[in-house]
Amino acid sequence: MIAHAAALLVVPIILVGVVNRTKSCWAGRKGVPLLQAFYDIVRLARKRPVYSSVATVFVKAAPSVVLGTAVVSGLLVPLLGRRTPLSFPFDFVFFAYTWGLGRIFLMLGALDTGSSFEGMGASREATYSALVEPAFFLAAGTLAAASGKSSFAQLLRFRPDDPATAVVWCGCLVALFVLLQVESARIPVDDPSTHLELTMIHEVMVLDHSGPDLAVIQYASAIKMTVCAGLLAALLNPLDAAAGPALFAAANLGLILGAGIVIGTVESLIARLKLRSIPEYIFLAISAAFVALLASTLRRGGLG
C-alpha cells in the first residue's frame, strides 16, 4: 500500500525524465536532468498564481480535481505487479469514469476563463476522449471475456498461450498504447512541448493556469501517463506468480520506464498528426481492440 502510493507519486517524475532523455538522445542533445520535472514543479509551486479576472471558482478547483482523480485512478492499477490498494469487480468502469470526472473539470476550468483558445482546447479534448473511450472498454471487456475475471489486477494477468490468445493480447496492447498517447497528450496525438496554441489540445486548456496550479496540472498529467504505462507494464510483465513480490515489482517499474523510452522514441521519429487525422488514429485503437475481441471468442471454439 505504502509502496504503491510512493511509486504512484515518485515514478511520474522519473518517467517524464526518461521520456525527455530519450528524446534528447535521439536528437543528439545532452538533455535536461532526469529529475527536471521535479525541479519545474518546485519552481512553479513557489510562484504566486495569477488568475483571469473573468474566472470564478472553477479555475481554482480544476487542478485539485484533476490531481485527485489521477491519484485515485492510480490506486486501481497494479503499478507494482499483482495487488492494488483499491480493487473490486469491474473496477475498470470506475477507473474510466473517474478519469472522465477529472477531464470534465479540466474542461470547465478552461471554459471558465472565457478564452476562445481554451474553449478550443476543451472542445478537442472532449471530442478525442469521447472517441477513445470505446477503445478502452473494448480492450478491458475483451480481457474480461478472455480471462473470465473482472478486476483490473486480474485482467492484466492475462497471458497468451496459443495464437488466438496472442492476437487478443497484442490487440489489447495496441489499444492501450494508443489510449496512453491520447490521454497523456503525447505525439502523434498532441505535442506537450509545442507553443503554438492553434494546434494544441492539453496545453491550450491550461493557458490561464499559473504557479502552483500549473504545477499540479503538470504533475497530474505525469501521473496519468504513469498509470497508463502501468497498465501496459502489468500486461507485459514476463515474470510469473512464482517470482518474489519485490522482483515482480522491480520488473513492473522497469517496464513502466521502458514504456517511457518507447514513448520518447515514437515522439522523436514520428511527426504530430494533423488534427483531422486523429480520429482515424484513434480508430486504429478501436479496431485493434475489436480484433482482439473477435479473437477472444475463437479460443472458445468459433463464433457461436
Place this chain on the structure above:
Amino acid sequence: MIAVLAAGLTLMVGAVLALALPGNRVRAWAAIATQAVATALILAAVIPIVMGGAPISAQWSWPFPFEVVRVRVDALSAFFLAWSLPMTLLGSVYALGYLRPYFEAGRNGGPHFALLNVTSLAFVMVYTLENALVFLLGWEIAAVAAWLLVIWDYKNQKVRFAGFNYLVSTHVGMFFLVAAFMVMHSQTGSFDFGAFSRFLHQPGALRNVTFVLLVTSFGLKSAFFPFHTWLPRAHSAAPAHVSSLMSGVIHKAGLFALLRFTLLMGAPEEWMGWYLIGFSALSAILGVLYTSSQRDLKRLLGYSSTENVGIAGLGFGVGVLGLCWHQPVLVLLGFTGGILHLLNHALFKCLLFYAAGAVYLATHTVDIERLGGLVRRMPRTAAFFLIGGLAISGLPPLNGFVSEFLIYLGLLNGAVPTGRARVLLVCVAALLAFIGAVSALSMTRAFGITFLGQPRDSQVHPKSDAPAPLFITMFLHAAGVVLIGLWPPAGLWFVRSAVGLFMNLCTPVPGGLPDLSSVLMPVAGASLVLIAVVGALLLLARRTQGSVATQTTWGCGYSAANTRMQYSGTSFSSQFAAIFEAVLPQLRSEDLPVGYFPPDGRLATHYVDAVERRMFQLLGDGESLVTQAVARIPDQPRLAFAAGLVALAVIVWLIVLANGGVA
C-alpha cells in the same frame, strides 16, 4: 385499496377546486394541497409494497364493454407510484414560482394546476388498472393533459405547432397500442390483463407481432429513436416544469408498460431481448449525438431523454436475455440497472430542466449562444445544473454512475453463454462508454457556455437567482441524486421488490445470487476515497491560493478581445459534429463580406435533426422519389436488366408460393 381510491378522488376534487376557486394563489394552493394529500395516501399504500409487502387488489364487474375491471398495486406499480406522485407534486410547487410573472400579468392559472392534478390521476390509473380499456383511458388522459400543459403559451404559433406535433405523435403511438390490444382481445375475448397474459405465454407469430406493436407504441411514448421527433420541440416549447415532468415522469409510463407486458409475457424469446437492445442502443447513441450540438438548452435536455430511456432499455434488454438464457444474474443486474436508471433519470433530468427553467426565468432565453457567465449571477442554479450534468454523464460519485455501473456489470458479465452474444454485448458496453463520454461533452458544453465565461449578449440581463419554490424543488432533487450516488443501497432498496417480480420469472440457481449491495459498496467506498482525496486537495489549494493577482484572460498576444470572441456552443461541438456529419448535418446560411470595402457580412449556422428531415422528406416526396428512380430504369440497359431479373424472381417466387411451396 381505499387509500388509492381516496387519492384518486382527492386529485379530482383538487382539479375541480383549481378550476372553480377565485385567485391564482388560492387555485395553486388548492391543487398543491390536494396533491400533497393524495401523495401521502398513495405513499401510505405503496411503501409497504415497495418494502416487500403483499400486493393489494380489488375488482369490479362492470357492464359491457368493460366486463371485469381489476385494480392491482403490485411491486412494479408501487415503485412507479412511489416517485411519480411526489415528483409531480414538486413540479406543481415549482410551477408556483415559475408561472408567477404570468400570474402578475393577469393570466388564469386554474386550468394549468387542474391539469397537473389530472396528470397525477392518470398515473394512478395507468399504474394500477389491469383492464385494457380503462388502461387506454388513463393513457389518453395523460397524453391530452400533457398536450394541454405544453401549450401553456398558446398564443405563440411555434408553441401551438409543437403541441400539435406532440398530440399527433402520441396518438400514432396510441394506434399501435390499440392494434396490439385488438390482437390480444381477438384471441382472448377479454380486456383483462390476466387473459392477455395467458395469450402472451404461448409462443407464436401472433405473439411476436403483438410484441413488436407494443414495443413500438411504448417506444413512441418514451421517445425512443426514431419516434423522438416530437420530443425536442415539445420540451423546448413547454414551461420548464412541464418539460421536466414530461421527460422525467410522464414518459416513464411507456417504460412502465414495457415492463408490465414483459412480466405478463413470462418467458420471452431471445430475439426479443436483442430487439430491445438494438432499439435501445440506437436510441441512446443517436439521442446523445443530437445533444452534442443543440443551442437550445431545453431541446438539448429533451434529446438527452431519448438517450437515457435508451440506456434504461439496454438494462431491460440484458434482463430479458437473462430470462431466455436462464441466467438469474443477468436478470438481476439488467432489471435492477434499468429500473434504477429510470428513477435516477427522473431525478437528474427534472433537476436539469428545473435549472434550465430558472435560467429562463432570469434571462428570458435558453439559447446558450446568448448566455454566459451566469455562475456569477445565479450561483445556486449553476451548482444544481452542475450536479445534474455530472449525474447525467454517469460520473461518480453521483447516482447516474450507480445505475450505469449495474448495466455494465450485466453487459460484461461472465454469465453470457455464447461467444457471439459476448462479442455483441461487449460492443454494446463500448457503445455505452462512448455514450457516457459524449454525454459528458454535451453537459460540459451546456454548463460551460451557459454559466462560465462572460455574458455573450448585452441584451440579456439576468435578474436574481432562483426564487424559493424553484430552489426548494431543485434542492430536493439534487439531494436524491447525491443520496443514491453516495449510498447505493438506498436506490437498491427502492427497486428491490419490483426487480423481485422479474426474478420470480426465472428458476433460482443453487449457488444463490450476489447481493447487489455488497457489489456496490466497494464502488461507493472508492467514491468516498475520491471525495476525500479531492476534498483534501481543494483545502490545500485554498491555502496556497490565498493572495492572488488578477489579470485579463491571456489572449495569446491579442489584447482587444471582447465577449463576442469567446468560444461559442456551436464552435465547441463543431469538430465533434463534423465526424458524425451523417446524423448531424449543419445548415449554413452565409453572406460573407467580399471586396475591399465590404458591406456587413452575415453567417448563421445551425444543426438540424437529420432523421426528422429525411423522414418528412420521404413522407412528403416519397412517391416522386420512387417515380424518379423508376423513370431512370429504361434509360440504362443495366438497370433495366436488373429490374427485369428482380421482377422475374418475384413472379417465380409468387408462383411457387401459390402452388404450396416446392414439393
